[in-house]
Amino acid sequence: MTSKRGQIGESITWVVATIVLIVLLIIFIYASVVLSEFKSLKINTKKISTGSLDWINSKTQMAYSISSSNKNKIQVWISQEVGNE
Numbered sequence: 652m653t654s655k656r657g658q659i660g661e662s663i664t665w666v667v668a669t670i671v672l673i674v675l676l677i678i679f680i681y682a683s684v685v686l687s688e689f690k691s692l693k694i695n696t697k698k699i700s701t702g703s704l705d706w707i708n709s710k711t712q713m714a715y716s717i718s719s720s721n722k723n724k725i726q727v728w729i730s731q732e733v734g735n736e
Contacts, residue, residue, distance in 0.1 A: 711725060711729065
């Protein structure tokens, strides 16, 4: 008859290690939630100004050079944004 002490000891080690890892994960998740409450991101909600049209034009030209197949979609999006200004 063989002894099962080695298998029981190894199983207990894995169970304890798993519990420790779960506790650490819970602590880190809680800490990140607490830290995220202190840091707030302020999003700039300004409309597109005329000074940024050069930036849009340069990005548009880059998009056209990558793929000209979506040129009509890009032009519609830009005209909608400029029209909403």
